[in-house]
Structures are given as C-alpha cells and as structure tokens.
Amino acid sequence: MKKLIIFFMFLVIHLVYSQSKIYAFVGKKISVERVDSENTFYLKYKNVYKVEQAFDDELKSDTLTFNSYTHMNQIQYSVYDYAIIYLVKNETGKLIHKRTYYTPIILKQNDKWYGFDASEENLDEYQKIEQKELHIRKNLKIGRLVFQEKIKNKWLLKTFYPEKFFTKTGRNKVKIKYLKPAEKLYQSN
CATH class of the missing domain: 2.40.50 (OB fold (Dihydrolipoamide Acetyltransferase, E2P))
Incomplete structure (x- = not known):
C-alpha cells in the first residue's frame, strides 16, 4: 500500500x-x-x-x-x-x-537562427553549413569557470562543440558542419 x-x-x-x-x-x-x-x-x-x-x-x-x-x-x-x-x-x-x-544557438544567417541538439542522433533535418569558422576562446574560458575542476580544452571542446556538428580547426577555433533552424529545434523539444 x-x-x-x-x-x-x-x-x-x-x-x-x-x-x-x-x-x-x-x-x-x-x-x-x-x-x-x-x-x-x-x-x-x-x-x-x-x-x-x-x-x-x-x-x-x-x-x-x-x-x-x-x-x-x-x-x-x-x-x-x-x-x-x-x-x-x-x-x-x-x-x-x-x-x-x-x-545552443550558434549562427544567424539570412535572418534565421541556427543551432544544434547534442542528444539528437538523426541529422536529417540539419543543414550543411559551408566555410563558417567560429572563434571560441571566450566560450572555452567560460566553460572553465562553469566546471571549476581543472579541465582540458579538449574535453570542453568535445562537450560544448560536439564532433558531429563541428570540426576543430585550431586551438580556439571550430568549423561548423551541420546546424538546424531554431524553429525546428524548438518544435522537437
């Protein structure tokens, strides 16, 4: 009972x-x-x-x-x-x-917002983004504050910029591979 x-x-x-x-x-x-x-x-x-x-x-x-x-x-x-x-x-x-x-929302292009959902496995609704590189030094610095333990940039990069959506191009740079429009991300949540 x-x-x-x-x-x-x-x-x-x-x-x-x-x-x-x-x-x-x-x-x-x-x-x-x-x-x-x-x-x-x-x-x-x-x-x-x-x-x-x-x-x-x-x-x-x-x-x-x-x-x-x-x-x-x-x-x-x-x-x-x-x-x-x-x-x-x-x-x-x-x-x-x-x-x-x-x-996460990463990019505004042609008056549309784009982002990604790291938990999504299916990339069918994602769009390939050509030649867009992001400088993420400031974001990684904030990541180190969020996780107060001593964490390497490599782990932060994989956590906040997963490999299925981004390619590492430098120590503090990533290139966007795939993103999804914000409206579709909102509808799927």
Whole structure:
C-alpha cells in the first residue's frame, strides 16, 4: 500500500510539472550571475537575456530577467552567447528557468537562427553549413569557470562543440558542419 501511495505521489508531481506551459525564446546572454538562494538545496542564478526571437506571443519584452535553479554549479547554457531558453511560471507568476533546459544557438544567417541538439542522433533535418569558422576562446574560458575542476580544452571542446556538428580547426577555433533552424529545434523539444 505504501509503495502504491508513493507511486501516485510521483505520478501527480510529474503530471503537474509536465503540464506547465513553456515559454521559449532565442536569447542573447547579457549576464548570468550566481546570487544568494532562499533554498540551501538549490543554487540560484540571476539571468539577463535579450530576446532575439520569441516562440510565444506572451513574451513581449525585449529583455528578460529570470532566475535559474540547479543542484550543481553548472549553468552550462552560459557558455554560449545565444541559446533557446525554456522558462515556466512559478507559483507567483514569475518566469523561472527551473531545470536549466536550453538549446545552443550558434549562427544567424539570412535572418534565421541556427543551432544544434547534442542528444539528437538523426541529422536529417540539419543543414550543411559551408566555410563558417567560429572563434571560441571566450566560450572555452567560460566553460572553465562553469566546471571549476581543472579541465582540458579538449574535453570542453568535445562537450560544448560536439564532433558531429563541428570540426576543430585550431586551438580556439571550430568549423561548423551541420546546424538546424531554431524553429525546428524548438518544435522537437
């Protein structure tokens, strides 16, 4: 009986959180800073992002300030200058980024945003990007701050710029191989 009650509690919690409306946008990072948390179980970050493209009509502001909560000191989306950020409203109606879901956005070309989802195996909807090289020194430096252990650039490069989407061309440079339009990335999440 006790196991059945616990099962139903998890089911209710899952349904409540899975039914939350998601507010998504392509954002340009202005700042991400750790702030004092009211809950010792979570780390809290204050984020300020410029809204480049909203996927929801309710996001009317050109700049959003929201908090992120995580158990670890790993706000990985802060490594990228642009990302699709997925927000929900908390009990008081404020937008928050509770589980730090994001999709990296790498390029704007012909007024369209492009990025990648590292978990995707199928590259059918991805487009080949010709001769576009990125300088990522600043991004790798932020990656070293996110992961405070001593980590080699090689690991950071593979983590944030996976080989199926990028080719390493220098110590702090990668060449884009494949990216997907932001609208399709948003629809698949």
